Amino acid sequence: MPQHAAQRDCYSEQLRASGYVRSACVLEDTDMVSLMGTFHELIDDVYGQPSDQGQKILDAFATNVPGRELNSKGFIERRRMGVVSAYEIGRSPATEDKDLLHFTPQTAEAVTAAFGTRMPKLVRVLLGQCQDVYRAMSDSLRPVTAAYGLEDVIFAPKGSELDNIHILRLLGYPGKPGAVEAGQAMSKAELHLDRSKFSAVGAWESRSGLVGIPAQNGYLHPEITASDFNALAKEALESPIACTPGQAIIFLGAGFNHLPYDMRANLDPDVPLLLHGFHDHQPELPRDTAVLFANEQRGVPGIGSPGAHETGFSDIMKFLLAREKMQFAEPANS
Numbered sequence: 556m557p558q559h560a561a562q563r564d565c566y567s568e569q570l571r572a573s574g575y576v577r578s579a580c581v582l583e584d585t586d587m588v589s590l591m592g593t594f595h596e597l598i599d600d601v602y603g604q605p606s607d608q609g610q611k612i613l614d615a616f617a618t619n620v621p622g623r624e625l626n627s628k629g630f631i632e633r634r635r636m637g638v639v640s641a642y643e644i645g646r647s648p649a650t651e652d653k654d655l656l657h658f659t660p661q662t663a664e665a666v667t668a669a670f671g672t673r674m675p676k677l678v679r680v681l682l683g684q685c686q687d688v689y690r691a692m693s694d695s696l697r698p699v700t701a702a703y704g705l706e707d708v709i710f711a712p713k714g715s716e717l718d719n720i721h722i723l724r725l726l727g728y729p730g731k732p733g734a735v736e737a738g739q740a741m742s743k744a745e746l747h748l749d750r751s752k753f754s755a756v757g758a759w760e761s762r763s764g765l766v767g768i769p770a771q772n773g774y775l776h777p778e779i780t781a782s783d784f785n786a787l788a789k790e791a792l793e794s795p796i797a798c799t800p801g802q803a804i805i806f807l808g809a810g811f812n813h814l815p816y817d818m819r820a821n822l823d824p825d826v827p828l829l830l831h832g833f834h835d836h837q838p839e840l841p842r843d844t845a846v847l848f849a850n851e852q853r854g855v856p857g858i859g860s861p862g863a864h865e866t867g868f869s870d871i872m873k874f875l876l877a878r879e880k881m882q883f884a885e886p887a888n889s
């Protein structure tokens with residue numbers, strides 16, 4: 556058996572067993588604690604004391620990827636409950652407080668163009684740290700994409716790195732005092748499939764709570780019932796994923812199902828996605844996390860992405876229940 560086929564079968568076995576594979580994620584010039592520290596310092600500065608300089612920083616980080624959908628934008632944003640994002644147009648008002656940074660390959664260029672040689676030190680440090688983490692997490696994905704014959708679909712050729720449209724997302728949750736007393740533990744409603752083709756997480760989690768289980772895309776598989784999916788979600792909440800320093804956890808997002816069939820020819824069609832979330836046992840504490848969402852590079856056009864209707868647990872359940880209702884309503888002899 557060729558080596559890549561053996562590696563692919565090994566990955567498939569792991570994906571079926573747990574929904575993810577572990578892959579080395581080696582940071583060279585920074586560490587995640589420093590990066591998250593820089594991120595918090597900058598966003599506290601910018602939102603704490605609004606100023607022209609702060610607005611210039613926000614504007615510089617707001618990058619568009621031409622021709623891509625809303626989840627490919629770069630930005631920094633302090634998002635607060637009930638407020639609509641200024642950057643991700645079309646999203647519902649936020650259901651929780653969080654600080655976000657979306658770093659794309661275009662970010663460094665855009666920020667450098669905005670400031671030239673007068674870049675604030677904190678911005679310069681943040682860019683360098685993001686570049687290192689972006690590279691490390693991208694590298695952790697490469698062996699998995701290569702084993703499935705998709706490395707050239709996901710990664711642009713050397714020298715054309717700006718054609719990669721992966722996003723590094725940093726997230727800081729401030730913690731919710733009194734959340735435990737108020738019974739605000741995580742619910743199944745927050746479980747989801749990612750929209751990406753591949754995702755990498757776990758290179759940094761400030762505390763444990765990541766949970767997940769292998770799952771098929773309920774929207775695309777007619778044999779999956781609402782009851783099956785509900786049972787799966789219950790199990791997902793009780794299936795912790797341990798994070799280990801130096802390793803990323805790689806899994807498939809619902810976007811994977813949107814790759815044309817010939818690109819997935821090397822893949823067992825039943826290889827599962829990861830239904831996942833964060834089962835927070837200490838919601839009163841702040842939490843930091845980082846994730847890399849990978850999609851096809853710009854030189855491979857014409858591939859769709861899933862919408863919220865096939866990624867959020869509640870949306871999928873709504874769809875499955877409606878489908879069952881319709882099937883039930885069909886005349887028996889039709």
Ligand SMILES: [Fe+2]
Binds near residue numbers: 747748749831
């Ligand atoms: Fe996710």
